[in-house]
Amino acid sequence: MKACPFCAEQIQDDAIFCRFCGRELVHRTTPEEEARMRTANVLDQAIHNYMNAGWVLVNRTDQAAQLKKPKRFNWFWFLFWLLIGLVAIGLPVILYLIYYAVKKDETVTLSVSKEGVLLINGTIPSPKPAAVPAPVDNRTPEERKAANRRLLIILGVVALVAFIVIPSLCWILSAIANIGQ
Numbered sequence: 001m002k003a004c005p006f007c008a009e010q011i012q013d014d015a016i017f018c019r020f021c022g023r024e025l026v027h028r029t030t031p032e033e034e035a036r037m038r039t040a041n042v043l044d045q046a047i048h049n050y051m052n053a054g055w056v057l058v059n060r061t062d063q064a065a066q067l068k069k070p071k072r073f074n075w076f077w078f079l080f081w082l083l084i085g086l087v088a089i090g091l092p093v094i095l096y097l098i099y100y101a102v103k104k105d106e107t108v109t110l111s112v113s114k115e116g117v118l119l120i121n122g123t124i125p126s127p128k129p130a131a132v133p134a135p136v137d138n139r140t141p142e143e144r145k146a147a148n149r150r151l152l153i154i155l156g157v158v159a160l161v162a163f164i165v166i167p168s169l170c171w172i173l174s175a176i177a178n179i180g181q
């Protein structure tokens with residue numbers, strides 16, 4: 001004997017209906033409920049697999065679920081490329097410092113014999129190269145101004161391409177690539 005959960009009267013343990021209040025005690029599943037439980041199980045399993053791989057459930061209905069994978073800042077690659085960049089930039093500097101540390105001061109000993117002959121023991125100074133004559137600039141001030149303006153325009157275009165056009169193109173192309181996904 002057990003108590004009916006609805007009316008608390010004593011009824012048979014195997015009772016399907018309470019003989020006092022007439023309510024159904026054993027819940028029999030309908031085919032629709034079974035189908036719903038099946039889809040829920042399939043969805044649960046898939047969600048479980050995703051969450052094991054680091055995905056987070058955003059929202060969930062009976063037949064659909066949305067998950068997201070939070071982006072993570074990858075310190076390993078950040079530091080890796082930072083290090084590569086530092087080495088690439090710093091290597092010539094380091095090599096020069098090593099070269100400078102190893103290099104010795106040059107010395108020369110000068111002596112004069114009794115006969116008045118100069119003896120040089122060490123480096124003989126090489127003559128300084130003759131100054132290269134500056135190219136003659138026979139342009140008029142207007143021509144020079146025009147040339148400067150051309151140079152400014154070229155630099156402006158290069159800067160525009162490097163800092164505006166190329167980044168914009170990259171951004172547009174990546175946006176297009178993302179649409180396809």
Ligand SMILES: [Zn+2]
Pocket residue numbers: 004005006007008009018019020021022023
């Ligand atoms: Zn009852």
